Amino acid sequence: MAGWIGWSCFLAILFLASSTIASSEGPFIVAHKKVKLTRLKSGSERVSVSVDIYNQGYATAYDVTLNDGGWTLDIFDIVSGNTSTSWERLESGTLLSHSFELEAKTKTMFYGAPAVITFRVPTKAALQEAYSTPILPLDILSDRPPEKKFEWAKKLLVKYGPLISVVSTVVLFVYLVATPSKSSGAKGSKKKR
Structure with a gap:
């Protein structure tokens, strides 16, 4: 029985492959x-x-x-x-x-x-x-909002977006480094007591 199923699957695959090849011509x-x-x-x-x-x-x-x-x-x-x-x-x-x-x-x-x-x-x-x-x-002919309403903002964002991103990241980094954390300040106040 298993041999018959294997042969029928093989014949079905062979038939599909031959029909695909024939149609691709x-x-x-x-x-x-x-x-x-x-x-x-x-x-x-x-x-x-x-x-x-x-x-x-x-x-x-x-x-x-x-x-x-x-x-x-x-x-x-x-x-x-x-x-x-x-x-x-x-x-x-x-x-x-x-x-x-x-x-x-x-x-x-x-x-x-x-x-x-x-x-x-x-x-x-x-x-x-x-x-x-x-x-x-x-x-x-649908009623559409004007397409140029935010065109200037889009141009500015495209032109200066990467620069704004880099400057914001640097400012955030400097702020985090320069500002003491609350946990180290709390430890210092406990040691003074």
């Missing part, structure tokens, strides 16, 4: 989606979106298509670029980037979906799919 698409909000003086907000697509696999991906269609037209207007694009191929170890800009029309909390990347592998008939990393919820 194809393309492996990793996509990262980044979003940046910029408040404009006109009271509107600009949303800059970029998607980086990287092929970490060992084979070329063909007919690569990026679709980031989760941006509803009720909330956003496209300012520049497109929310979808395509490339003929993505070689192993290479990176493709796509970016576009939107302008927010409505004050809301927006939960965006990951971008969808489809690609073709010559050894498979069906299109393959990959998803980008999700984005954090966007608080569009």
Whole structure:
């Protein structure tokens, strides 16, 4: 019985290793989606979106298509670029980037979906799919406190923080050395009696 369990474990490990090796021979698409909000003086907000697509696999991906269609037209207007694009191929170890800009029309909390990347592998008939990393919820046109309120204090702390730390440590050391401790003073007063 123990021999049968050992052989079945060995075969299961061999099967997993062979399937991992077989899958690593194809393309492996990793996509990262980044979003940046910029408040404009006109009271509107600009949303800059970029998607980086990287092929970490060992084979070329063909007919690569990026679709980031989760941006509803009720909330956003496209300012520049497109929310979808395509490339003929993505070689192993290479990176493709796509970016576009939107302008927010409505004050809301927006939960965006990951971008969808489809690609073709010559050894498979069906299109393959990959998803980008999700984005954090966007608080569009929210009331934010002014960012420069404590900017001067931050600059002073960055510039003089280490110096203040060293001077404080030296002053504390001199104070502790120069000030007699209460325990030695108490011992001296007991000896005088």
